[in-house]
Structure formats: C-alpha cells, structure tokens
Amino acid sequence: MSQDFIIGIDLGGTNTKIGLLDNRLKIKDKIIFSTQKFRGKECLINALLFYIQNLLNKHKIRKEKVRGVGIGLPGPIDSQKGIVHYFPNIAGWKEVSLARIIRQKIHLPVLIDNDVNLITLAEFKLGAGKKSRNMVCLTLGTGVGGGIIVEGKLYRGSSLSAGEIGHIPVAADGPKCGCGAKGCLESYIGNSRILKKAKALFGAIKLEELTQKARHGNREARKLWQEVGSYLGLCLSGIVNFFNPDCIVIGGGVAGAGSILFDAVEKVVIGRAMAPAKNIVKIVRAKLGQDAGIIGAALLFIE
Ligand SMILES: [Zn+2]
CATH class of the missing domain: 3.30.420.40 (ATPase, nucleotide binding domain)
Structure with a gap:
C-alpha cells in the first residue's frame, strides 16, 4: 500500500x-x-x-x-x-x-x-539554498540558531550538536549570555537585546515598527539596525573564511528587517572576509517562512 x-x-x-x-x-x-x-x-x-x-x-x-x-x-x-x-x-x-x-x-x-x-534542511532542499552544496542557515529571533550543510548533507557534529552560531563569541568580554558565557553573538543581535536598545531610544516598540522607522529615514533606528548588521557580519566573515560556504540563508523574525540589515551584513563581509571565499558566497533571505x-x-x- x-x-x-x-x-x-x-x-x-x-x-x-x-x-x-x-x-x-x-x-x-x-x-x-x-x-x-x-x-x-x-x-x-x-x-x-x-x-x-x-x-x-x-x-x-x-x-x-x-x-x-x-x-x-x-x-x-x-x-x-x-x-x-x-x-x-x-x-x-x-x-x-x-x-x-x-x-x-x-x-x-x-x-x-x-x-x-x-529548517536548514528545508531551506536547502526546497527554499533559498536549493542550488547550494555548502550552506549555512541562520534563524534570528529571541535566540540565534544555525544549521550546516556540507557537500549536500546536513552536518550534525560529533555530539550531534553542531550549528550553535548564536554562541560564537564576537567580543572577549561583553554581556552575559543565556549559555553562561560572555560576548556571544546572540547577546548582541538577539530579539530581546535589539528591543531593549530600541526601548531606550523610542519607548516600548515592536521590531516591525523599528524597521519602519529605519526605512523612513530615522537615524537612530538606522544606526541600531546597522549595529546589528555589523555584529552579524563580523561573525559571518569568520564563517566565510573558515567554512567557505556558497550560500548563507538568513531567516527568523529579525531577518524581517530586510535590506537595511542585509546591506549592513554584506558590507562587513565584503570588507573583512578573504578572497576568493567572499566572492562566491551569496547571503540570502530564507524563503519558506513559518x-x-x-x-x-x-x-x-x-x-
Ligand atoms: Zn552564549
């Protein structure tokens, strides 16, 4: 049957x-x-x-x-x-x-x-990473998650726990992270950190409203998104140099900021990562959504 x-x-x-x-x-x-x-x-x-x-x-x-x-x-x-x-x-x-x-x-x-x-597997097979062979997928939300495709297969790691991109350190010191360490990527670009910084500037505000403000030219809002983009770009430059992916797929609520975030990320990656790795990597938005x-x-x- x-x-x-x-x-x-x-x-x-x-x-x-x-x-x-x-x-x-x-x-x-x-x-x-x-x-x-x-x-x-x-x-x-x-x-x-x-x-x-x-x-x-x-x-x-x-x-x-x-x-x-x-x-x-x-x-x-x-x-x-x-x-x-x-x-x-x-x-x-x-x-x-x-x-x-x-x-x-x-x-x-x-x-x-x-x-x-x-999510990584889905984006690789049916979504934004369809033509890729070596891919990294990031989900940006309250937490920052990651998944890895190596030569067309999901890479899980030695204890099946690979992909914790959110806990790659981007500063020697820095805010304490939920994992117990300090200066993790997640504590700079996680949802709660962005909203906390936005609240100090604009009062209680939603992520979408912060994006709207930035799109309409508000300088403080633009600066905040560019800061998020530069931390993410810093981390991704390291990933590009180390892993040489052909595609980086970025999804999750924070990715909804769109070009204002992606442009900032790309600028840092182009500026910091090494050739030829940086010349072939595509940084794209996830396709499959919820x-x-x-x-x-x-x-x-x-x-
Ligand atoms: Zn951490």
Missing part, C-alpha cells in the same frame, strides 16, 4: 505547529496550538498525540497511509537515539526518549531532530 502522507511537527517554546503533508511535501492542513498552555512533559506529549489523531480523523486518513511522524525540537537532540537532552526554554525535560514514547502510543515511525537543523519547520520535519521521511 502506498504511504501518501507524513506528519511534520515544529515544537517551539511559544507555539507548536502540526502539519499534514503529502509525500511531495505539500501542506494539506495545519494545526497550531500554544505550547505554554500544556504545562509538564506528559501534558504536552498527550497534546501532540491528540492533535495528530485529530488531523488524521479530520481527513479520514488511516495510519497505514502515513509514513511517519517527524518532530523538530528547540534544544539539543540525539537524533539517532531519538532522545531530547533538554530544552533551554521549556522546563521539565531531561534525557527524554521522546521518539520511543510517541511511537509506542501512536504506532507510527517517529524521527526527531533539532528544529534549526530541520512553514520551514514542519516541512523539514517531514523531510526526515523523504530520504
């Missing part, structure tokens, strides 16, 4: 998205619920099971028609053993055999991976 469907899940600290995809990765339907509404591990796992079943029932799909359930998760994951080591932003998870637990309850194959790895996570999760069942 042909297995025509895949369930792709993007579990985030704020929202969880569950997608029903066909085997060409078209999203047929999608459920979004607040992760924070379900406190505690069991409660959240039960919510996942409930909504998966809900989607299948709604479309009258029998389990034999489903290849499996792919799940992207916000923390370090042992993707081979299907274990969640912990979540930095969701309490109560430590060394949880999530893939096994879900599989035993729902009787479908289950694969899990880090969420940014799956759905990248569930598409990437479903991609675990395509190879």
Whole structure:
C-alpha cells in the first residue's frame, strides 16, 4: 500500500505547529496550538498525540497511509537515539526518549531532530539554498540558531550538536549570555537585546515598527539596525573564511528587517572576509517562512 502522507511537527517554546503533508511535501492542513498552555512533559506529549489523531480523523486518513511522524525540537537532540537532552526554554525535560514514547502510543515511525537543523534542511532542499552544496542557515529571533550543510548533507557534529552560531563569541568580554558565557553573538543581535536598545531610544516598540522607522529615514533606528548588521557580519566573515560556504540563508523574525540589515551584513563581509571565499558566497533571505519547520520535519521521511 502506498504511504501518501507524513506528519511534520515544529515544537517551539511559544507555539507548536502540526502539519499534514503529502509525500511531495505539500501542506494539506495545519494545526497550531500554544505550547505554554500544556504545562509538564506528559501534558504536552498527550497534546501532540491528540492533535495528530485529530488531523488524521479530520481527513479520514488511516495510519497505514502515513509514513511517519517527524518532530523538530528547540534544544539539543540525539537524533539517532531519538532522545531530547533538554530544552533551554521549556522546563521539565531531561534525557527524554521522546521518539520511543510517541511511537509506542501512536504506532507510527517517529524521527526527531533539532528544529534549526530541520529548517536548514528545508531551506536547502526546497527554499533559498536549493542550488547550494555548502550552506549555512541562520534563524534570528529571541535566540540565534544555525544549521550546516556540507557537500549536500546536513552536518550534525560529533555530539550531534553542531550549528550553535548564536554562541560564537564576537567580543572577549561583553554581556552575559543565556549559555553562561560572555560576548556571544546572540547577546548582541538577539530579539530581546535589539528591543531593549530600541526601548531606550523610542519607548516600548515592536521590531516591525523599528524597521519602519529605519526605512523612513530615522537615524537612530538606522544606526541600531546597522549595529546589528555589523555584529552579524563580523561573525559571518569568520564563517566565510573558515567554512567557505556558497550560500548563507538568513531567516527568523529579525531577518524581517530586510535590506537595511542585509546591506549592513554584506558590507562587513565584503570588507573583512578573504578572497576568493567572499566572492562566491551569496547571503540570502530564507524563503519558506513559518512553514520551514514542519516541512523539514517531514523531510526526515523523504530520504
Ligand atoms: Zn552564549
């Protein structure tokens, strides 16, 4: 019997998205619920099971028609053993055999991976990095995540935890980061840092409003975005020199600033990185938007 469907899940600290995809990765339907509404591990796992079943029932799909359930998760994951080591932003998870637990309850194959790895995979296969071979993908939000494609394959690293671009140091000292170190990229260009600086200038303001101000020529707003761009550009210059990627894909809420941010990044990379590496790298905006996570999760069942 042909297995025509895949369930792709993007579990985030704020929202969880569950997608029903066909085997060409078209999203047929999608459920979004607040992760924070379900406190505690069991409660959240039960919510996942409930909504998966809900989607299948709604479309009258029998389990034999489903290849499996792919799940992207916000923390370090042992993707081979299907274990969640912990979540930095969701309490109560430590060394949880999530893939096994879900599989035993729902009787479908289950694969899990880090969420940014799956977004990277999705952008590489179907999005902004389609023609790339060696790619880096960044997600700019509250946290700054990264994923790496080497010679057409996702690179996970020796302890399956590669890609923590947000925790590359860009200053010897500097603000303390959530990871415990000082001067990490994330503590300069993370959402909360940008908003804190913006608040000091303009009062409480949203990221989009800050971008609007900059686009309309407000000098303080432009300066703030250029500062974000120069820290990011500094870090990416190092990555270009070290890794020689052909493409750097940048997504997430902060990337919504668009050209005002990208121009600043490019200026620094062109100024600081070495030839010939800097001449071939393309720095582009992510294409798949909010759905990248569930598409990437479903991609675990395509190879
Ligand atoms: Zn850090």
